Amino acid sequence: MFKLEDSYLHKGKRRELIRTLRNKGIRNEAILEAFNNVPRHFFFDSALLSHAYEDKAFPIGEGQTISQPYTVAFQTELLSINPGDKVLEIGTGSGYQAGILYCLGANVHSIEYNKVLYERTKKFLPKIGVKIKHYHGDGSLGLPNQAPFDKIIVTAGAPVVPKTLLLQLKIGGILVIPVGDRKKQQMLKLTKQTNKQILKESFDNFSFVPLRGDEGWE
Template identity: 65%
Template sequence: MTEDNYRHQGLRNKLVKKLAEKGIKDDRVLAAIGRVPRHFFFESALLEHAYQDKAFPIGEGQTISQPYTVAFQSEKLEIKPGDKVLEIGTGSGYQACILLELGAKVYTIEYNRVLFERTRDFLPGIGYKPYFFHGDGSKGLPMKAPFDKIIVTAGAPIVPDALTAQLKEDGILVIPVGDRQRQLMLRIRKKGGKLIREEFDNFAFVPLLGAQGWGK
């Protein structure tokens, strides 16, 4: 489905209002959510699910993230136009679209080849063109480092050293860390070569796959 009509826009506006009520304060993030047609990521028969604030299966054991989670992580990244951003876990590509709407230059890496190929072929057709990579996201993307911001969209048991090493000075990493059931959202800033850690709400993400993830 690639039609974006008044009904869809109205549903998005309601979603944006709901996210604001749930505590998302960054007007740029809310505006980005309001611009990306989330229903493009769903089959037409599932339209009623597209603008509900919930995750939804996309195959391969993965989900399109809950809009609140996407907004929360995007807000914590403090994206500035022109920021070079690494996304670990392309998935459906919805989060990458939000980052692009915020003006970021997005490098996105996906471990699952089926999802990688599907999203690589799909996103340009709806007007979004991040740089796509297939591989182990827990290792980051050293050939394109360093990055202003790094976002991890899957639960990890630890913070991979490779990711903090690929952050620029004053850079920000947002990553959910914990066990398979629940993870704590962390924001890690690199200041003077040191890592400053902040903890936020609990979330539930699908597992990060790869060498430092939960396994292959």
Template identity: 60%
Template sequence: MIDSYKHKGKRNTLVRGIAQKGIQAENVLEAIRKIPRHFFMDSAFEEHAYQDKPFPIGEGQTISQPYTVAFQTELLQVQPGDKILEIGTGSGYQAAVLLELGAKLYTIETVRKLHLKAQKLLTSLGYKANFIFGDGSKGLTSAAPFDKIIVTAGAPHVPKALLQQLKVGGILVIPVGDERNQRMLKITKIDEKTLEEEDYGGFCFVKFKGEDAWQ
């Protein structure tokens, strides 16, 4: 895998573009600038890697648009050492951004092929995370509670398990809606009985796969 000056130049251009769209967190922009997104895509489609758009990665899944990755990450307000649960490892690109920001990451993927591929790639790049193959709608009780939780697929509602596994003061970022369009929600757990929900507008994600996601 080669990360050339040309690739780095394209990333600089990409970062300027998403900053112009409103991303302000410098640590998030720097992570996007540093991570070779083309490593997370088939080499045959490398020319698409630094366009600000999603792209298919097989198994009916996509690598998210860089702006969307940056937007969700900014909402999450990641601090070094935060214990974060990611639902939907996918290509591993969002995980790389979180790890670059210093997160202690647990990432769940329901498609075994993607789970194994992302684990192999991220490990080869020197990133250390806890990779879990399973149903993300149930969260990860064994490692709860979490400082932050991020969901990278669209669900019709917020799975109760994720709210239960969030620390008081913690943040959950999740797209909620139908199978075509969702609203990006940021949910802050004020106390065990109080949630603060903020709506950050429309997005489009692949369908959340999970037993508890569509009940």
């Protein structure tokens, strides 16, 4: 699937990263395998390349970040992806999370607010064989023309749960979203049991860049 150059060094570092994720509690073997199959260093520019397999977030330009691998794994576990699921990702950023979802067999729709990152990732992902549908715009409003979705993942910190996103979920669908203030957010999993019943589960705190847009911070 991946057309850029991989190496034994990077494969070894990926195995170490997977050990770290296991030690931190990630148990889903398909997700760990996806981390093995998606070379994170492809998503880094040369100045930061040696850091690609550290379990940390790193800058990707435009004041944005590629999320920490543990965060990507944690959110992906909460989503319980089944092959063929129609998934909306809000905050394409580098495209790494989208690559993991694609590797798990999801039909990924991903929306990015920042035009520069949108253009860059739209050109880059096909080069490494990741096929998703890209959109530029305000993902805090979801993607009404493509709804409903089986799963929605928000990869930026929101002040509240946007009601629009719950409306764009199928019955039985799952929304994973970090909600809090600008510095710290609690990870939430919302399962749409019926049109009127939402099951809300709360997890640890994380620290994301802010979700922008109408239902975000501005």
